[in-house]
Amino acid sequence: MQLKARYGAFGHRSGLGLSIMALVAVAGCDVAGTSRIRTIPIIDGAVVASAPSGYCISPGAGMRGDDSAVILMGRCSGATSASAPPAIITLSVGPAASAGVLAGGGEALAAFFQSEAGRAALAREGRAEDVRVLSAAGTDATFVLHVADNTTGEYWRAFRGLRGRLATVSVTGSPDAPLTSDQSRSLLDAALAALDTANRLPVQPPA
Secondary structure: HHHHHHOOOHHHHHHHHHHHHHHHOOOOOOOOOOOOOOOOEEEEOEEEEOOEEEEEEEEOOEEEEEOOEEEEEEEEEOOOOOOOOOOOOEEEEEOOOOHHHHHHHHHHHHHHHOOHHHHHHHOOOOOOOOOOOOEEEEOOOOEEEEEEEOOOOEEEEEEEEEEOEEEEEEEOOOOOOOOOOHHHHHHHHHHHHHHHHOOOOOOOOOO
């Protein structure tokens, strides 16, 4: 399924709630047979997706549209639980200029995600009652949520601007191998650091 088909007029929506909901709408997915791809340009080279140490990009998973993308990452083939616990890392990148929805700051974002619409957007099954926001805090660059979902358990998610685009990174475990809160937050921080490093230099379009 194409990204644009799933999200509808994604690039033409406005307002904090609708823009954020479009990026959090993808629920956790299984990532199997992950290759050794660690870094890849996306959206015609506008952004570079990059996985933290021990994790790789799954080439056959996620969705890509003309101006937005969802990339899934999992533990690299051959990695061990000691160095990289089983996890699914989801990177969603919105259209050009979509980072403007973050201009309201952490207070506006926290209020939205505490609302029924915000909790429904976070919920894997789309039900606001399934989700509790355990914490919501932001810095100048990043807004971070700690969420408890009745279906997926606890996980961490971060929002930030990336080359003018709204990007969100989430980290989840699996029912068979859930992550602790500390593991999930640590991996989220590592994923954000990898993304920052990969996007410091001008991005070249893919060959």
